[in-house]
Amino acid sequence: MECRIYTESLTALMDGELAGEEASTIRAHLLVCPNCDAEYRSLLYTYELVGKARLIDSRATTWAMIENRIRTPRENRSLIRTWLFPNVWLPVTAIAGLILFTSLLFLFVPSDNHSVALRQVLNKYVQERDREFGSKGIMTSQGVLTVQSVQYNPFRDTDPKPKGNPFKAE
Amino acid sequence: MSPEQLDALVNSAKGGNIGAFSELYGLYGKKILNYIFRLTGSREEAEDLMQDTFVLAFKNLDSLKENAKFQSWLFRIAQNNVFQKYRGKTPQLESIDVHDSSGESTSAVTELPATTKGPEDKVLSAELEKIVQRAINELPEKYRQVFVLSAVQRLSYQEIADIVGRSLASVKSDIHRARVEVRDKIKEYLGDNYGMSNLY
Numbered sequence: 382m383e384c385r386i387y388t389e390s391l392t393a394l395m396d397g398e399l400a401g402e403e404a405s406t407i408r409a410h411l412l413v414c415p416n417c418d419a420e421y422r423s424l425l426y427t428y429e430l431v432g433k434a435r436l437i438d439s440r441a442t443t444w445a446m447i448e449n450r451i452r453t454p455r456e457n458r459s460l461i462r463t464w465l466f467p468n469v470w471l472p473v474t475a476i477a478g479l480i481l482f483t484s485l486l487f488l489f490v491p492s493d494n495h496s497v498a499l500r501q502v503l504n505k506y507v508q509e510r511d512r513e514f515g516s517k518g519i520m521t522s523q524g525v526l527t528v529q530s531v532q533y534n535p536f537r538d539t540d541p542k543p544k545g546n547p548f549k550a551e
Numbered sequence: 552m553s554p555e556q557l558d559a560l561v562n563s564a565k566g567g568n569i570g571a572f573s574e575l576y577g578l579y580g581k582k583i584l585n586y587i588f589r590l591t592g593s594r595e596e597a598e599d600l601m602q603d604t605f606v607l608a609f610k611n612l613d614s615l616k617e618n619a620k621f622q623s624w625l626f627r628i629a630q631n632n633v634f635q636k637y638r639g640k641t642p643q644l645e646s647i648d649v650h651d652s653s654g655e656s657t658s659a660v661t662e663l664p665a666t667t668k669g670p671e672d673k674v675l676s677a678e679l680e681k682i683v684q685r686a687i688n689e690l691p692e693k694y695r696q697v698f699v700l701s702a703v704q705r706l707s708y709q710e711i712a713d714i715v716g717r718s719l720a721s722v723k724s725d726i727h728r729a730r731v732e733v734r735d736k737i738k739e740y741l742g743d744n745y746g747m748s749n750l751y
Contacts, residue, residue: 392727396701398708426745427734431702434683436585437594443602444576448569450606 384410384417391421395428552578554619561618564609572609579622580605582704583629589699590633592688600636604629623713626706630696630714686736694729701726702733 387410393399394407411418552560563571583604588597608628615624690698700711712722738745 389724389727392730393708393723396708396726398723423738424730424734427730427737428702430679430737431683431733432705434589434680434703436581437588437597439580439584439598439601443580443598444573447576447602447605448573450602451569451572451609 384414387411387414387417388420391417391424394421395425557621558618561612561615561621565612565615569609572605575621576605579625582622583625586626586699586704587629587633589684589687589703590630590695591637592684596636600629600632603632607632620713623710626700626714627716634692682737682740683733685740686733689736690729690732694725694732697722697725698729698733702730 387407390399390403390407394404399407411421560571560574564575580601584597584601587600587604588594591597591600604625608625611628615621687695687698696715697711700706700714701708706714708719708722708726711726712719715722717725
């Protein structure tokens with residue numbers, strides 16, 4: 382367990398990122414622990430190997446190209462486009478969404494066939510209504526609706542004879 | 552360069568002075584180029600992305616609040632440019648397999664040519680360069696960036712944390728894991744030659 386704690390700090394020790402006391406503690410541990418010491422040497426070897434990797438130089442014309450791009454106004458426009466549309470997928474998604482929405486609108490707009498069927502149903506209803514109202518004397522033969530007074534008292538009993546006690550069971 | 556000199560240079564560049572910015576390019580251009588090169592494995596891509604980085608940096612200098620953190624800020628722009636282009640992709644590297652006398656390929660390098668430089672300027676041979684780059688390429692993206700910044704660029708852990716936008720503890724842990732992984736891969740490629748002092 383102790384070795385594991387020390388092993389995790391070996392890289393920081395190598396990079397000089399440990400405080401004085403902590404670095405001393407780990408160095409003291411390396412003196413007495415061959416496994417940790419071997420691990421440290423192995424990591425150090427790789428570190429030095431990588432450190433010797435070649436650094437490449439930029440071409441002589443690179444700065445001139447950068448300067449040209451900075452000075453060219455077209456660069457400003459492309460940057461504005463980059464700021465407005467940081468991701469090419471954003472406008473593509475927006476356009477695709479608009480096309481989909483427009484397509485759905487066309488799908489749900491009633492076609493001529495639907496309105497014809499609806500008109501037929503309405504006409505049929507009107508004819509039936511006219512027929513019913515006509516039979517009741519409400520409509521004239523020309524189909525004009527006229528209002529007639531109807532004297533009807535549902536509470537008036539047409540039969541004058543008393544019917545007895547309605548609360549008494551027969 | 553002293554912090555005061557850097558501050559004056561950055562302020563001058565912020566004012567539109569391209570000459571001052573060219574000095575900044577002279578100071579940091581090679582570092583940025585090599586950082587991108589190690590992340591991408593391609594010199595051509597590194598040149599293009601390095602140009603994009605500096606152009607973008609010049610245009611957005613006003614967004615830099617602390618001039619002292621110019622280097623970290625520049626590395627961050629470079630990193631973002633690389634990620635935008637290479638997100639999810641592994642950098643490519645040509646095969647380093649060698650063939651024995653029967654024509655069969657072997658996975659490990661069995662013979663490493665000596666360097667031509669003297670002991671004072673020892674550098675890695677081309678094959679070792681490829682081995683190192685291959686090991687870096689095979690790291691997960693999260694480990695690759697901290698590894699390159701620490702082992703190649705030799706930046707401090709705090710600077711690395713500023714660049715990658717993570718905590719110091721997280722960076723320390725990732726650097727260690729990355730180094731162990733690179734060590735294991737190089738050990739695998741070099742085989743018995745690993746640990747020999749005449750390699751470089």
